[in-house]
Amino acid sequence: MIRFDQVVKRYGNTTAVDRATFTVERGELFGLIGPDGAGKSSMMRMLVTLLLPDDGTITLDGHDVVADYRFVRRNVGYMPGTFSLYTDLTVEENLQFFANVFGTTIQENYHLIAEIYEQLAPFKDRRAGALSGGMKQKLALCCALIHRPLALILDEPTTGVDAVSRAEFWSMLRRLTTTGITIVVSTPYLEEAALCDRVGLINDGRLMQIDTIGGIVASYDHALWRIDADNTRTALQVLREHPAARAAYLYRSSVMMSTDQELDPEHLTHELLRSGVTGARVSRAQPDIEDRFMDLMLEHA
Template identity: 55%
Template sequence: MDRLMIDCQQLEKVFGAQKAVNAVSFQVPEGELFGLIGPDGAGKTSIFRMLTTLLLPDGGRATVNGLDVVEDFRAIRRQVGYMPGKFSLYQDLTVEENLQFFATVFDTSIQENYALIKDIYEQIAPFKNRRAGKLSGGMKQKLALCCALIHRPTVLFLDEPTTGVDTVSRKEFWEMLSRLKQEGITIMVSTPYMDEATLCERIALIQDGSILSINSPAGIVSEYPKTLYAVRAERMGHLQKALREHASVERVFAFGDYHHITLTPGANQHTVREWLQQAQFEGVELKEITPTIEDCFIHLMH
């Protein structure tokens, strides 16, 4: 069995009357790119903060590289890299000063691990004398990642690293993660973007502090238990209302230019198509489709 770099067993966190993390269990083997996927408020950040020893668990236990997050917190902090969701570097320091500061904290230097950060460093080097607070969102993201890698961590924790970043920068960021994985670094990333889930090797879907499913993206999709259809026509608002009232339609939700629907047992798409045409909906298009991760997430929520 591959060596486990992250091992969570029945992890819990409570804030007042709210259980933010509810008996969460998962394992991440060495070298894996693992995604924690869910909307804001699902519990992702609380899990990250417990694994990086910034929050104490209220129940369960967790280890990072075999070290207990409560008993061995000092050793874990020396080994892991953490990039929080909110830009947290020193905004009044320049790019170069931030990098030098974090290198000093970890008793290393930019030169010592330059091979690891070279691709990222070369992109931000032209701005090395610019204050971090004056950087664009994409450049802030690259600087934060560079600082998190400066000491060559064994595990890299990235909490919603692409939130609020433009599409091009998001794509570049995930390409950087692919290259880092080839260096043998275990990466755990959280995101609310369902399209980014497919870029991970395995994912855990999380909602209201509880894990809904853990599998590869393809495995999650293969577990979808229904035949899924996409339908559109003129007057999409009226179409959604009509579909919800039809006896053959089990569930309907808006999805881009289409409504995605599942049917009740025994129903078929031809019956629905004929009914829509009889109801004088124009331009009816109804087709069977492969579920996305978002479709699977919505199904598991219900």
């Protein structure tokens, strides 16, 4: 449904998107995941024809987004990172407006938005500017869906949103994919990768890995150790200097250390004690997506 082929975007001397290549299948929920400034928004803005690529090609359902931008504009629903509806129109007027612009009616595609819009219906005469954050987001999603697009492009819809509202938003997206719509969503929250069919991990303009979350975590090929101690910060300093350590980080109330070789936990405990770290407990830890992401960052640095 969506194909990026060696896509490049530069701003002056900065390469915001560096030869991005990936495809998104019809009906797939695809995540673009990475920190602020990684290039997620630039990729999305090129896809929805708001920005021209400097190199490479992007197609939507076989149509080139530059040459055939009219097709693309008719067939994508785009929700930008900042709230972009008309704050001085009511909820219903906004929806009506977007339906009209795309030459359709609210009634014609109501089934697509019914479940979300029902939660907004009690406020249909309220001006969009006076809605709460969660309600604004639901309205924006309805407006992006009302013309029955082939693909829905959502730029960081869950950023700054609390954990409960985030979970609700993701379950809405999951239900939408059952209608066959293709969804591309960006997020800085790495753990949200688990809610996508597949994700692309992005940092510094580069797509570092594209896979399912299972595939991404499984590709972590180092040993990961969790070390708890009476004084975590001292333990961290000692472990950073350890000859076997690839990297050591403070993580929650523990130290996480990665190594390329097996370690004897008991031996490490003794070593730590000799360096003045008391109460050390060493155990093997399961890597998660953050561990893999950090690893990829080091590989690409």
